[in-house]
Amino acid sequence: MKKVEIFADKRATNYDSFVETWIPNYHYFMSIVPSLIEGAKGDNLLVAGCGTGTEIKTILDASPSWKVTGVDPSKEMINQAKERFSRNNSVKLMEGVVSDLPNEPVFHAATLLLVLHFMPDDGTKLNLLKTISKRLHKHSPFVIFDITGSPDQMSENLEILRHLIPKGLPAEDINDRVERIKNNLFTVSEERIYELLIGAGFSKPVRFFQNSIYMGWRCYKS
Ligand SMILES: C[S@@+](CC[C@H](N)C(=O)[O-])C[C@H]1O[C@@H](n2cnc3c(N)ncnc32)[C@H](O)[C@@H]1O
Structure with a gap:
């Protein structure tokens, strides 16, 4: 049985440097997100x-007029975001999940970056997507970024990833990370992501980014 990942302790406090190391072109990916919404x-x-508020910072740096509501169930993660935006009145941060927000279509855009792969595809992924969709106005853009691939594609793309991460990392760390991705995440094929998004009330997604196992799409609330 796969474990659901918990972002606590070291995993939360080292999060920002962790993504820089393990997600090739993460900065480039993030830099595109503001234009897509x-x-x-x-x-x-x-x-x-x-x-920790990485996408909030990137989006507000590019377009300061957004009024942001950020939610995350990890106390350690959201506390870093709260500290980061303590002087910004345009950012509301809540420790919790999307279903804790009023069930009304009050948002004009949404992002879900590096979250869905932690959820099993037993209704949990679909439920989260529906929960977001219900809180969006019609035609709102939705940007999603996830570790994705059928089992064969994941194996092949994990081999590519080994070549793309910074040189000089201990082989043991690389193997641990690859094993963690293989064993602890609930990755699905891109076709399944499309099915889930459409089933949750979004338009057919368009992929705008791929680097090894990481893919990003934009779709709209139907
Ligand atoms: C890999 S981090 C991504 C953080 C940020 N989106 C980024 O790209 O830097 C995944 C986050 O998803 C959060 N998470 C886990 N389950 C969630 C849920 N049901 N709803 C919303 N967030 C959740 C975790 O607490 C964690 O902070």
């Missing part, structure tokens, strides 16, 4: 699983 019909943004 431009043109939304209002300025309320939902950042589901906001973690």
